[in-house]
Amino acid sequence: MKIAIFGNTLYAGVMSVLLSESGHQVFWCSDTQSNENNLQYAFHDENVNQLLEKQLKSGFLNYAVLSELPLDIDGYVFSFNQTQETFVFQLLGKLKQRNIIHPKLMINASTFGLHGTEKMQKILAEDDWVYLPDTIQEGNALQSLTQAKQLIVGCLDHRTQCKVKELLRPFFPLEQQFLFMPILDAEFTKLSISGMLATRISYINDLAVVAEKLGIDIASVRQGMAADNRIGSAYLSPGAGFGGENFSHDVLTLASTVANTGVKSQLLAQVWDINEQQKEILFRKLWNYYHGDLQGKTIAIWGASFKENTSSIQQSPIHHMLKALWAQGVTVHLHDPQALDEIEMIYGQRSDLILCQNQYEAVQNAHALCLILDGRNIYDPHYVKAQGFAYIGVGR
Amino acid sequence: MMTQPNQSLTQKSSAMENLSSLKTQLIDTHLNTLFAEDTKRFNRFSVEYDQIVLDFSKHRINQSIINGLVELADERNLGQWIQKLFSTELINYTERRAAMHWALRLPKDSSFQPEITEQVHVQLDRMYALVEKIHSGQYRGATGEVIQDVVNIGVGGSDLGPLMVTHALSDFKVPTAKPLAVHFVSTMDGSQLSELLHQLRPETTLFIISSKSFSTIDTLSNAQTVRQWLEKALGYNDKILKNHFIGVSTKPEKMTEWGIAADKQLLLWDWVGGRYSLWSCIGLPIALTIGIQGFKQLLAGAHAIDQHFQTTSFEVNIPVLMGLLGAWNNNFLDIQTHAVLPYDGRLKYFAAYLQQLEMESNGKSIQRDGEKVSLATCPIVWGEVGPNAQHAFYQLLHQGTHKVSCDFIAPVKRYNSNQFTYAENADALIEQHHLALSNCLAQSRLLAFGNQALSQDELNELPRYKQYEGNQPSSTILLKELNPYSLGMLIAMYEHKVFVQSVLWNINPFDQWGVEKGKEIANQLLPILNHEIDDISTFDASTQGLLRIILGKMNG
Numbered sequence: 001m002k003i004a005i006f007g008n009t010l011y012a013g014v015m016s017v018l019l020s021e022s023g024h025q026v027f028w029c030s031d032t033q034s035n036e037n038n039l040q041y042a043f044h045d046e047n048v049n050q051l052l053e054k055q056l057k058s059g060f061l062n063y064a065v066l067s068e069l070p071l072d073i074d075g076y077v078f079s080f081n082q083t084q085e086t087f088v089f090q091l092l093g094k095l096k097q098r099n100i101i102h103p104k105l106m107i108n109a110s111t112f113g114l115h116g117t118e119k120m121q122k123i124l125a126e127d128d129w130v131y132l133p134d135t136i137q138e139g140n141a142l143q144s145l146t147q148a149k150q151l152i153v154g155c156l157d158h159r160t161q162c163k164v165k166e167l168l169r170p171f172f173p174l175e176q177q178f179l180f181m182p183i184l185d186a187e188f189t190k191l192s193i194s195g196m197l198a199t200r201i202s203y204i205n206d207l208a209v210v211a212e213k214l215g216i217d218i219a220s221v222r223q224g225m226a227a228d229n230r231i232g233s234a235y236l237s238p239g240a241g242f243g244g245e246n247f248s249h250d251v252l253t254l255a256s257t258v259a260n261t262g263v264k265s266q267l268l269a270q271v272w273d274i275n276e277q278q279k280e281i282l283f284r285k286l287w288n289y290y291h292g293d294l295q296g297k298t299i300a301i302w303g304a305s306f307k308e309n310t311s312s313i314q315q316s317p318i319h320h321m322l323k324a325l326w327a328q329g330v331t332v333h334l335h336d337p338q339a340l341d342e343i344e345m346i347y348g349q350r351s352d353l354i355l356c357q358n359q360y361e362a363v364q365n366a367h368a369l370c371l372i373l374d375g376r377n378i379y380d381p382h383y384v385k386a387q388g389f390a391y392i393g394v395g396r
Numbered sequence: 397m398m399t400q401p402n403q404s405l406t407q408k409s410s411a412m413e414n415l416s417s418l419k420t421q422l423i424d425t426h427l428n429t430l431f432a433e434d435t436k437r438f439n440r441f442s443v444e445y446d447q448i449v450l451d452f453s454k455h456r457i458n459q460s461i462i463n464g465l466v467e468l469a470d471e472r473n474l475g476q477w478i479q480k481l482f483s484t485e486l487i488n489y490t491e492r493r494a495a496m497h498w499a500l501r502l503p504k505d506s507s508f509q510p511e512i513t514e515q516v517h518v519q520l521d522r523m524y525a526l527v528e529k530i531h532s533g534q535y536r537g538a539t540g541e542v543i544q545d546v547v548n549i550g551v552g553g554s555d556l557g558p559l560m561v562t563h564a565l566s567d568f569k570v571p572t573a574k575p576l577a578v579h580f581v582s583t584m585d586g587s588q589l590s591e592l593l594h595q596l597r598p599e600t601t602l603f604i605i606s607s608k609s610f611s612t613i614d615t616l617s618n619a620q621t622v623r624q625w626l627e628k629a630l631g632y633n634d635k636i637l638k639n640h641f642i643g644v645s646t647k648p649e650k651m652t653e654w655g656i657a658a659d660k661q662l663l664l665w666d667w668v669g670g671r672y673s674l675w676s677c678i679g680l681p682i683a684l685t686i687g688i689q690g691f692k693q694l695l696a697g698a699h700a701i702d703q704h705f706q707t708t709s710f711e712v713n714i715p716v717l718m719g720l721l722g723a724w725n726n727n728f729l730d731i732q733t734h735a736v737l738p739y740d741g742r743l744k745y746f747a748a749y750l751q752q753l754e755m756e757s758n759g760k761s762i763q764r765d766g767e768k769v770s771l772a773t774c775p776i777v778w779g780e781v782g783p784n785a786q787h788a789f790y791q792l793l794h795q796g797t798h799k800v801s802c803d804f805i806a807p808v809k810r811y812n813s814n815q816f817t818y819a820e821n822a823d824a825l826i827e828q829h830h831l832a833l834s835n836c837l838a839q840s841r842l843l844a845f846g847n848q849a850l851s852q853d854e855l856n857e858l859p860r861y862k863q864y865e866g867n868q869p870s871s872t873i874l875l876k877e878l879n880p881y882s883l884g885m886l887i888a889m890y891e892h893k894v895f896v897q898s899v900l901w902n903i904n905p906f907d908q909w910g911v912e913k914g915k916e917i918a919n920q921l922l923p924i925l926n927h928e929i930d931d932i933s934t935f936d937a938s939t940q941g942l943l944r945i946i947l948g949k950m951n952g
Binding site: 277280284287288 | 529532534536538539540541542635638639
């Protein structure tokens, strides 16, 4: 099939890779605002980047601007982040003016909240619309899409369902791998998944705070919970809270959706608040260790991105840590294998932030070291203490 | 005409005699007649300055009376007294202090009294730094959690001013990194604390101990209670004192003794009277609500009135006119009570605030020369938000036997700045504001003109119990809108009005000896209630009787 993909999200990149690799002819229009044929992307995922290079050479993947797209494209994929909603409507307006023979397959993979796909459908009403939730995991992008047990597809129309199944047959050959449902249901499902995961993280973090006060090791509790097959181990690591732009945005969207329906539910707002609190937890541990006297101290931090294998620092706990430490007059030595450039772009040069390429350089002359690696505990407290460190974990 | 400074009203005064005779000529003239005689009365008897309009045309005056009142002010050397106020002179002679609240609102670059200006701004900047830290969500309690509730513990001037302004400017609340609530606690019986403490978390609550002398028993007893509350939850350690208390006082050594950390001590000076102190660091709860820029606007508004008061000739000088009209009503028309009626619910505490400002300042009967006054001084000041009071005491204003003068206060515009608190319902709320304004104008009309304010149809065959005499004088003060700047102006207008009257009555408005003695006598009684002393025979029969009941109950 001939497929056009719009948008510069990680999902757009991954779809471009996967569809072209399986023999579809893919035209990727990453920047819909540009009239020049230059692709702009810089994903934090090296695997995706390498495969993109490969497919460009193979010829199945082409970068294109809107005006150069062939008119006989079978399917269009829209994958934008929530801040780009206006671009999408401009784009749809332009598509409407092209001499396309309708109906075509239109796939929305952007999370514009509830009824987002319906708004797009109003502009190109003759086409066959589908909503595919973007549940891609940064740091594990390709697998998270291809190895999904079932693919959620917002679409009830039989003809359209057939088109979707044909498009994705290389990855999802079996009928039962598709879970079809109305578009609105799928949109709400997408938000609910993010909400559930966030709830698990805040739940274990909340328990970790209590465990600490009671002298219980949260690691034992976590293992015990994970051993129950009704619960499992995913998203149950206590730590410095969840981050990431899209995930955080989903949780906020869901929380406000719930609030605006007039239903009296505070669960998601609490989940969010607990997480915001948790982003500062290492600061509070320092504060307590030094009895509130941090003025003039030097603190080393390893880890700035919101999880491993990415340089993305969106909604990462590092921001809360830096603000809190600076407000107390602390100098920070920061090391991260990938994210230091992004940190410098936001905070620039300042005397109380020293960026260290080498992790051991960062701890030179530091009073303490904070580890924010994937936001969770990574050391065995007994071992680290036996090495002569004063060690404090989250919940243990 | 020769006049002496400190000349008292008991001495011969040509201005007084003149005014007395003018009064005799006017006493039977109804406001209806005054308005009928002069269609330009509003233009003649109203003043506009900056964001404020004062309409005093509904007072029982004419041009000769205004001239006579200005003559009286001159005879009392008001001009010289204003100069003394705006100087370092110790005009609060009974306490040997200057009264320089005006210095608290001098701009940072002011060349007038540069040394005092610097002192003032050092403390303001320290306060602003604390506000900034609290607003950015970086002020932390003992456990490292972010402070989200601030409780102001103070009484009198350390309570009424900040409470009144914080409430009045609630629409100007600035957004903060974390939700922030400001609370006020004043009464010595702990009523407000007992209500509040069980709703707050010790970990995230900060207390401001606000006391000029840092020896006010009301405040210190509340402070002691919250200290115990914190210790119970967070343990006995120095982190509590260091992170949960800010002190505001003239007495750093007393704050240190109590346990306030040095960097959490904000200072003011003996030359600020308690009821004039909201402009100093006593105003911390205000700055926490409306932000640093808002607080600077409040100061700027008051400073604008300071300039106006010093430089404008008396017949168009708003505080001078307010003072003179008050004296006219009080001393010549024998109107002994004054009602303050804001037509804006945000000014809910304004009347209570003015009660302290006016009655604690001018509720006195000994002149600066030690003689007893021969005329009435401060009237009884009272009031309430107008629309609510219409359903309460307006009956007495319209048909009672007391003569009352009134100040109507209203903002012209409201709900006009897209503030997040009301933006969604702005249209409906604006209509409600128009309803309040129409009531404000209607009430002052009815008070002034009585039956004449009604249409001729209504008047025909009106039974006597439905009739309104009218002729009750009032001022109307319009603010362009109620904002930090205009409120700063409004408060400073009343401050200076009080000063003008103190000069006319030749009394010291800056002391308060009448509120000192009660504290001492309470100190005699407390040991008896605490069972430390048993002998009650030294007290009068009434007190003995009451003590027996209280002690009996407590024992039972």
